[in-house]
Amino acid sequence: MGCDGGTIPKRHELVKGPKKVEKVDKDAELVAQWNYCTLSQEILRRPIVACELGRLYNKDAVIEFLLDKSSEKPLGKAASHIKSIKNVTELRLSDNPAWEGDKGNTKGDKHDDLQRARFICPVVGLEMNGRHRFCFLRRCGCVFSERALKEIQAEVCHTCGAAFQDDDVIVLNGTKEDVETLKGRMEERRLRAKLEKKAKKPKAAESASKPGVSEEFPGPSKIKTGKPEEASLDSREKKASSAPRSAAANGSSSGKVGKPLGGPPKRSIADSEESEAYKSLFTTHSSAKRSKEESAHWVTHTSYCF
Known part of the structure; x- marks a missing residue:
């Protein structure tokens, strides 16, 4: 039961003070940030992408996250700002020639150097292990150290030569202040x-409502296959046919019958310059005129009655 037989309890056994704050191992934290995917917690493997806040992901993990429509997603808060695959940029990383991976420690009797990284800066040669600040360009995806960006000031990328602006530079795994700045830019x-999409919609509606644009670019249903001369002749024929009707109506109302106005003779489609396939649609075509022997009987399939 305790306190018998001359046992004396100590103060720390009776009085419980505040719990000590557990300190996070910095080396373990850097390894988790720079060597593992933020979503799946798996080892980073190509293709590697980064979001607009500077976090590293495996591309297949991001695609699975976007395709998963369930409400409960593991580590979904870390990628809640990713709405589509366009919100991430595929990185162009430079391999470290001194990186051996797990090949040199197969037996487990060798010390793992946590300072050794898989990738390096192609300009300065610094290893991307978290000890140095690294950044990437949002337009081209090239990755290099911040020291290279400051020492070699240029308006084009140091590796591929693509032009960029200050807004395109995104720090990888930055501090809380860096993340807040990148979030505001995003x-x-x-x-x-x-706003640009909304501004484009009224312009498209105005261009569609203008008659000049619609006449210059008619739709497939409004395009006429005939020649312009034939189209004008058809319009003349319609006007001529409407004129006698109006004259007859006026004569009947006044009690006098007017003479029909003489218009141009109607042209048959058989004499026009249209294609044979178009002419075969009408009864005046030669294919529509069949002899009695060729035409079928209404009872049997041939012209002969059995």
């Missing part, structure tokens, strides 16, 4: 894209 960028 929101401004997406708001600007929405």
